[in-house]
Amino acid sequence: RKEVEQDPGPFNVPEGATVAFNCTYSNSASQSFFWYRQDCRKEPKLLMSVYSSGNEDGRFTAQLNRASQYISLLIRDSKLSDSATYLCVVNIHASGGSYIPTFGRGTSLIVHP
């Protein structure tokens, strides 16, 4: 089982739709969770951190469910410009005591008119 898993999609939604992605992680000792977006042939860019109590930034809401070991990203009122690949990052506790930032493979979102 991969340490961080995402549904690759693509999620194909019309403008204005609400769409949600999940990201599951295998190590319960994980800490520090983030969502990044990556446009084609560009670098990943931070979208938002994920806090234990959940957090919102405009149309974007991130949540953490430690019991079920997943984080989620909800996008409301989708825009054409939201089309991108969304990557989750989990700091996985490693055997040597350090934490390893581990990226999911990403979920592709396509927003169409």
Place this chain on the structure above:
Amino acid sequence: DAGVIQSPRHEVTEMGQEVTLRCKPISGHNSLFWYRQTMMRGLELLIYFNNNVPIDDSGMPEDRFSAKMPNASFSTLKIQPSEPRDSAVYFCASSRGFNQPQHFGDGTRLSIL
């Protein structure tokens, strides 16, 4: 403010040649990360440094790869000798602390012929 600066942006070379990728992190950031991204494997952490000290290099594929961080403002990733399967986009990222959000450079697109 300047972001993470990587050079070169593109590199095309023949197999067997030495390749050196360079990275200047954001000033004040004390964690630096090297990643490799391919279609097949996604974004993989190769190595990361904290305060110029390598913390985890378990992602370095083999002895042909080496990384150094001689000071807080410069790091290199070297491949010697290079092979066609090393072709990928190599990203450098930095952060204020290990559990803080990472900021990525534009990446180096490496093609080994």
